[in-house]
Amino acid sequence: MPSSIVENAQISHGIKVNRQQIIHQLVQVFLVGCMIGLTRTVLPGLASAEFGLAQQQFVLLTTFVVVFGLVKAAMNLFAGRLSERFGRRPVLIAGWLVALPIPFILYWAPNWYWIIVATVFLGLNQGLSWSMALNSKLDLAKASQRGLVNGLNEFSGYAAVGIAGLVSASLAVTLGAREALFVLSLAVMLLGLYLAICHIEETKSWSDEHAKQAEQGIAVPRKNGEKSESPAKSFKQLFAFATWQDKPLVALNQAGLVEKFVDALIWVLLPVYLLAQNISLVEASAIITIYGVVWGGTQLITGPLSDKIGRKALIVGGMWICGIGSYALIQTNTIWIWSLEAALIGVGMAMLYPTLGAAVADNSSAHERASLLGVYRFWRDFGYAIGALLMGLVAQYTGQIESAFELVAVSMLLSGLLVVLWVPSKRP
Template sequence: MKNSLTLLTLYITGFVGFAGFSLLFPVMPLYATEVGASVSQVGLVVAVYSYVAALTLIPFGMFSDKLGRRNFLVAGLIIFTLAPLLYPLTTNPQHLILARAIHGLAAATFIPAAIALVIDLAPAAQRGESLGWYTTSTQLGLMAGPITGGFLLKHLGFEAAFYSCSAISLLGLAFIFFRLGAIPQKPIAEATEDSSWGWLKQRFVFVGLLTPLFIATGSGTIATYIPLYGKGFSITEAGAGLLITAFYASSALLRAPAGRLSDKVGRKPMILSGLALSAIAIAFISQFHSLSQLIPIAIFFGLGMGLAMPSSLALVADLSSAGGRGLSMGVTTCLFQVGLAIGATAMGVVAEMSSFETMFLACASSLAFGLLVIFGLMQAR
């Protein structure tokens, strides 16, 4: 019962943390153009958050194994609260990039510690389901954030969106302080193993590590460029926020049942079907130009993401030691952030050199390539 309540605390905190920073998804590309950024610079403004997170997730995850998950959970929420207050002070793309870099440290501090705590507290036979519920909560946050951000931007402007981002994270910080005593500082099963890299010698673990990389390339492309793509077809800021919300909502609805199913049928079929569905959905984005047509496509992408992500996290958890879970989750979420950065930057270059339609087809091709790589790793086991 105690563990169940603590897991619920982590689910709620995950929702609040992700709702806060995702509120800026429909806001940041438009704010970047407001301060003078080109299309490729917009990609860099969005992606630097992920680049900084990717560079620091692994060491921060490893430190959380040694210094305690709870400390990093609190520190991450503090940065989530303070960093958005820098955005209204920026007046050019360079200053905005610096503010985004600071914000990226929040994700690196918070995410691996939170996921490792969920794994520590969950029974091994229900690991996929527990991770499914945690990622459901984060996806619900990612669902609520963009539509809130689009609404705030349309009716109240950029500053209201930035201050709201900070306020939501402050609520999460207050909630964690209220429940602080229930959150363990050390792993539940105190590890005889240290947080070494030995688990990476298992080839099959790369199935779990690479799946987030390819999935995030798709979600990073959609979250970054749907507002600009939609603008060319008279889709409003609120409409762009609704599209981003649609794929996170469908992903959220599937996460817990998909995680539970992976506990029973295995991780592999969930990962393969999720990657395939995501690749097909992104390819279809390039063929449609209205909000009513794009919403079902966004939903299908979210379903693919919802199938693949809980299983990939659970697979890495299955193959890593109790004392190294902060590190293993740091590596996994690092690769997810790299995927988001690739989606925001590399695909932005494709769009600038050709068109948004070509960019979405290129993104779909990268996911199809990822599907082949993952399938090859499964066969070589």
Template sequence: MINKGLGVRKNLSQFLIYSVITFLIGSVMGIERVAVPPLAKDGFHITSIVYAVSFLSAFGAVKAVMNLVSGRLSDHHGRRSLLILGWLFAVPFALLVIFAKSWLWVVLANLFLGVNQGLTWSMSVTAKIDLVGPKGRGFAVGIDESAGYLGVGAGSFLAGVVVTRFGLRPAPYVVILGIFLASMVLSTFFARETKTWATMEASQLNGVDEVYPPKLSKLASYMSFRDREMAAICNAGFINKFIDTLMIAFIPIYLIRSHVTIFHIALAVSLYAWIWGLGQAFTGHLADKIGRKTPIVFGTFLISLSIGSIAAFRSYQSLIVSSSIMGLGMALVYPNLISAVGDVAHPTWRGGALGVFRLWRDGGYAVAPLALGAISALLGDKASIYIGAVLAFLSAVTLFFLYHETEPSKRRLPFMWQVHPEWVKPRSRAT
């Protein structure tokens, strides 16, 4: 395929293909969220909350690491080959759960799912950012995340229907194998390598000949500690997944113990997910117009407020309102954190920078189930929710003071890697 330049319109067919792929990636996650947790109790008689959510920690830990590895590899070897490789790991995930003899098999299966999601979703979002260039970055990420989380919703609904009619195994995982086949066809025969678009963007920047992909250790240090803006963004990503773990695993348990009906719990969680998913296309485009900082900071404050409100709910109506506000907060924050990283990173090491951010972000999935499980056991369910609200509030304050606008047309300061090129350049090339 001939590279026609940067922008959604110039690359509409490839943008749509990658959006469909993202939808399919999300649908696998949706099936897992609905079909796996009931196996703990109904399939393997697991009663411990911490043990039951151990599959989520296993998934999050591996996905976080694969985000880092895949981002770095994509800067050297391209996006499409890693996308295809990632889909191959969906097969052992499905087969291990189908034939699982103990809960440990399910935990092991989620290690493979972590690889699958870390490779495929990282490459899909990076490909879209490559295609659109700097002007439409927020819109591209918003569409990517909307497609993915609409896929999560569709997969969750489909899994509910399949499980109700055919049982917990093997039907949901047969569906995943079907998604794998469809995705392999799209990724192999229709999707194109997008690294050439990133190279084109890099060639349009001043001083491109002086920019080199940094070593992974330098890039991780830069993103995590040296650049305070990016450190705040990485922290916000971690807290974001910490809060999401609360919403999908611990808040439903708290509400059940508070005698809230399953219908109202399902309605609250669904509204949270759908407002989050559908809202991201709008909030990503909004951030292209007004900048990233306002949506990110305001959205994080909304998340803190809504979490605290859920813990203190007094009626079903307040629960629904709080869940909806939380979904809006997530929609404001989630895609624009990725866009902020894309703004800062040079095209030659964008994949690696996104990988470091996603390592921190999805690390929240690895840590949260164990931490929240321990807090719930020691202090009670409500305490774990209030602690989540406090963490989100502190993250918002940190972002307000440390993060400066990164949207290219509104940025007034040089990026830290431009002020201190030695932080990202190989030692022999630093001036």
């Protein structure tokens, strides 16, 4: 078992020199992604088949995503701060420990409210484990590799989301939905915990070295070429700075929040919409899998591309492509065209998703990065809650699920416009 703290070791930044630990961290993200992917299509299907939620009960249907978003957002907010105090590895392991009840609740849940309880634990797992796996890779990498690191991270996580969704849907057809969720979630959770305990090393020493280099003027400077030499800010000050004081960070945080409208739409309402068009659970899951796999795979291109050409164009283009794709889904009626539209949305997400995180890191000094990324991920995943609630209310009020798709399309277009206005074109 590796030591939780690296002592008396030569610290070198870079993906190549730290490739073994980065691979382990990518496996962690893949497994965390699997945990959330298992619930795609299968849980919305369970809502109607076993818990009696009619298709018009949109607000109740979206509650599990609302709760997930609130919990994950809160964990993102504090995970960075916790990792600065206790280290990355203990927080990662804690994320897997809180996932222990999930398989059993999904299997024995007597009503929909127990499913909501399971998503509380799922949100805790995602907020702690995913955040720490990303922070650790950023610790290990060079500052010039942040876009690539974010691309690799999101590729691993969201490819897993898509693949696990298809596997769980296929297994649900043969074993049953509850049995499939129980077997797969238990296996993923135990494997993730084992690997975290036995193969993950603490990376906070690499983060400290980043901060030391920044103080010496070696690392990439902050905005306008100025070094960050201000006194350390409290977490409250950092939250205020990123939320309403610094225009670029405000624009990036709101873009992160709004882009989660798309993922919430595809998670909770697209399966319901597709199943209502009389296609099978596996066919609906395959369409959603295309979205996840394209999103994940394309980030291997868009992440490092943003290191070369800058972040803004990719963010804005991705926001607008996702908006157009979300609207197009309700204007078509064949599996092949839905699949193409899902792929288009996946490309848009790949353009904006790793780039947003890298842009926030660009605007953060080394000793504040974990906290500012935590603030960003708080607002980003709070978008699950806001988006799912708004979509449920709009669909419930109008009586038409298509209204939720239209809401997402307009929101993405307007959010991208704010990025155009407030985020500098050149990467800091």
